Amino acid sequence: MARVSGKDGGKGYAAxxxxxxxxxxxxxxQKFLAEAGLGSRRRCERLIEEGRVAVNGRTARLGDRVDPxxxxxTVDGIPVSAEGEKKYFLxxxxxxxxxxxxxxRGRPTVMDLVHEEGRLFPVGRLDKDTRGLLLITNDxxxxxxxxxxxxxxxxxxxxxxxxxxxxxxxxxxxxxxxxEEGTTAxxxxxxxxxxxxxxxxxxxxxxxxxxxxxxxxxxVGLEVRDLIRTRFGPLxxxxxxxxxxxxLTPEEVRKLMDMx
Numbered sequence: 001m002a003r004v005s006g007k008d009g010g011k012g013y014a015a016x017x018x019x020x021x022x023x024x025x026x027x028x029x030q031k032f033l034a035e036a037g038l039g040s041r042r043r044c045e046r047l048i049e050e051g052r053v054a055v056n057g058r059t060a061r062l063g064d065r066v067d068p069x070x071x072x073x074t075v076d077g078i079p080v081s082a083e084g085e086k087k088y089f090l091x092x093x094x095x096x097x098x099x100x101x102x103x104x105r106g107r108p109t110v111m112d113l114v115h116e117e118g119r120l121f122p123v124g125r126l127d128k129d130t131r132g133l134l135l136i137t138n139d140x141x142x143x144x145x146x147x148x149x150x151x152x153x154x155x156x157x158x159x160x161x162x163x164x165x166x167x168x169x170x171x172x173x174x175x176x177x178x179x180e181e182g183t184t185a186x187x188x189x190x191x192x193x194x195x196x197x198x199x200x201x202x203x204x205x206x207x208x209x210x211x212x213x214x215x216x217x218x219x220v221g222l223e224v225r226d227l228i229r230t231r232f233g234p235l236x237x238x239x240x241x242x243x244x245x246x247x248l249t250p251e252e253v254r255k256l257m258d259m260x
Contacts, residue, residue, distance in 0.1 A: 025065060025067070026065035026066050026067045026071075027065060027066055027067070027068060028063075028064075028065055029044075029048060029053065029055070029060055029062075029064045029065060029066055029073070030044040030045045030048060030062070031044075032066050032068060032073065032080075032082055033047065033048075033053070033073070033075070033080065035082045036073075036080045036081060036082040036086075036141065037086040037139060037141070037142070037253070037257065038075065038080070038141070038257060039254070039257050039258070045062060047075060048060050048061065048062050048064075049062065052075055052076050053073065053074070053075050054073070054074045054077075055071050055072070055073055056071055056072050057072075060073075068081075068082055075141070076145070078141055078144045078145055078148075079140070079141065079144075080141045081140065081141070084118070084138070085118075086137070086138060086139045086142075087116065087118065087120065087137060087138050087139075087247075088135070088136075088137045088139065088142075088247065088248040088252075088253055088256075089114060089116070089120070089135075089136040089137070089245045089246065089247055089248065090133060090134075090135060090136075090235055090237075090240055090245060090246055090247075090248055090252075091110060091113060091114060091122075091133075091134045091135075091136050091240075091244075091245040092131070092132065092133065092134075092237055092240045092241060092242045092243065092244055092245065093110055093113075093126055093130070093131055093132055093133075093134045094113075094131055094242050094243045095128065095129050095130070095131055096108060096128065096129075097109060097110045097112070097113065097128065098110070098128055099122050099124075099125040099126050099127070099134065100122070101120075101121050101122075107128075110122050110134060110136070111136075113243060113244075113245065114136055114245055118138055119138055120136050120137065120138050121136070121137070121138070121143070122134050122135070122136055123135040123136070123137060123142075123143045123146055123147065124146070124147055124208060124232075125208070126229060127210075127211055127214075129227070130227045130228070130229065131226075131227070131228040131229070131242065132157070132227075132228040132229030132230060132237070133229045133230065133231065133232050133235060133236070133237050134229075134232075135232060135235065136245065142256060142257065145259070146233065146256065146259070147208075149207070151259065152206040152207075153206070153232065153233045153259065154204055154205070154206060154231070154233060155204070155205050155206075155208065155229060155231065155232050155233075156202065156203065156204045156229070156230050156231035157202070157203045157204075157205075157213055157227060157228060157229050157230065158192075158200065158201070158202055158226075158227075158228050158230055159200070159201040159202070159203060159213060159217065159224055159226070159227055160198070160199075160200055160224070160225045160226040160227075161198070161199055161200075161201060161217055161222040161223060161224050161225060162197055162198055162222065162223045162225055163197055163199075163217075163220075163221045163222040163223055164197055164221065165191070165194065165199050165201075165220065165221075165222060166220075169220035169221065169222075170189060170191065170220075172219070172220055173187060173189045173203075173216055173217075173220060174186060174187060174188070174189050177215070177216045177219045177220070178219075179209065179212075179215055179216075179219075181209065184205075184207065184209065184212065184216060185205070185206055185207050187203055187204065187205050187206075187216075188202075188203070188204035189201060189202070189203055189204075190202040199222070204231075213227060214227065233255070233256060233259060234252065234255040234256065234259075235248070235252060235256075
């Protein structure tokens, strides 16, 4: 397949050609997907068999070939690129850092803590005052997949708060709190410790509205004193100290890729 210029001078894609119709040109599709980090060749073959892979808008078939420089490959509608080595790191974010690659106001960003070559970026956000687990990668496919609302990736937080948490307040946190942009989804909330006007809570969410936990707590009369993300999907903070990072293990990468 090849890109072609449309009437407006923009780039489109030609109709199905030799590369994806089982000809000898190009790279076998399952090999391309495996090199892009989507798993073993057998797993990539299953993705094709299940109809989840498309090449230039057409549902792919086993035996298709692609030109990585010209063809647009998607899995579940998410673009896939095999360009360069994929890198994955787990950062224990300390407070005081903005979750972005660059800040127009010159404030410290989480990327100031990561000393690696190549273009990397954080997956999702933690606000400036929140600590905890943040995934850093150059894999746009995986980032898009993990952040898509349909995935509902579980994120777990420990919350130290001040204020009196009533049974009614706890029930509201679990069932959903009405915010300006809508009601939060049901959440798992456990009381780990409680003494006077202080409590330690564990939240597990499947969504990520801006400053969500702080706003939920404020709605039931609690002020968050410390907030730390301890888990993101299958990942946790074991083996990394605050302000430091480590590469993901092959098993951890596999588990992220297998989150369908």
